[in-house]
């Protein structure tokens with residue numbers, strides 16, 4: 001009989017917190033880091049705030065309060081405005097994820113953020129400040145006993161639809177009409193953190209997200225490309241580099257407009273100097289603008305980031321939907337003009353959706369909501385009420 005004293009057994013280190021596994025890693029519907037944090041708190045049967053106050057904040061200097069074992073006001077502030085960044089590319093994501101990776105012994109948590117893409121993804125316009133979700137996905141998961149979670153793709157600003165259900169992502173609670181923070185003290189996936197309303201029941205008031213076929217194709221393309229980016233993240237051999245993006249852009253300019261960056265800007269509906277700056281590595285492309293280039297040239301987003309673009313066939317430029325054919329970011333928002341326009345149309349018959357009105361005046365609906373939230377909610381509520389009787393739920 002062997003001497004038991006000398007038998008070596010590889011026993012994994014026990015984790016301090018439950019070793020919860022992330023959901024759907026390596027797919028377009030990979031779980032987001034904030035969703036994982038929410039599920040981790042739920043499995044420990046404590047509010048998200050308690051989990052983070054006890055396990056995370058004491059390990060980060062700036063969240064420590066003036067007295068021993070106390071927390072700073074900054075810690076409480078992060079639950080309201082800044083937790084969207086936990087899914088992103090910077091320190092706000094890195095700090096909590098390194099701590100939770102260790103506490104749960106789950107080394108793959110980094111793939112629940114965009115941190116692997118930090119060298120090539122500028123933060124501007126990248127992430128939502130508040131949650132967005134597909135109520136039809138929630139309904140299906142609930143009906144089929146699938147755990148409620150939030151895919152990372154829902155937190156990315158440029159993605160406006162669920163490409164499974166062809167429906168707009170909702171961005172405010174249908175019950176209390178408020179935006180929902182990614183992490184609040186009592187966050188629960190699938191429920192409003194303020195009024196606790198079930199977010200999977202909003203399907204009865206969904207408006208069609210598409211104005212026309214072009215619009216539909218564009219939104220599908222965007223969601224698919226971003227989904228592919230997320231799905232490939234765990235399989236990256238090394239982090240993508242800015243130089244690769246610059247090289248890929250240079251190839252695009254050469255093939256589309258014989259190297260003429262100004263002509264390329266015109267063709268892609270970009271500001272005059274933008275492609276030149278991208279090409280020489282002076283600036284990194286914002287994902288929303290880069291997607292326009294990908295769409296027009298029928299190439300994939302990930303191929304630009306990894307410099308794998310390959311133009312074997314001749315190029316046929318695809319038409320962008322009209323709403324993408326103007327320079328949103330360089331135009332100041334004229335609040336008075338927009339307010340006057342919305343006031344004129346808020347009682348129109350039949351009611352028009354906010355998206356339709358935003359399109360007519362040439363602004364992003366999100367900008368309208370940001371500057372004139374009350375008026376926008378009034379218009380959306382009237383439109384949804386009007387369409388409610390015609391709605392046929394898609395199961």
Ligand SMILES: [Zn+2]
Nearest residue numbers: 134137162165
């Ligand atoms: Zn969906």
Ligand SMILES: [Zn+2]
Nearest residue numbers: 173176192195
């Ligand atoms: Zn609510």
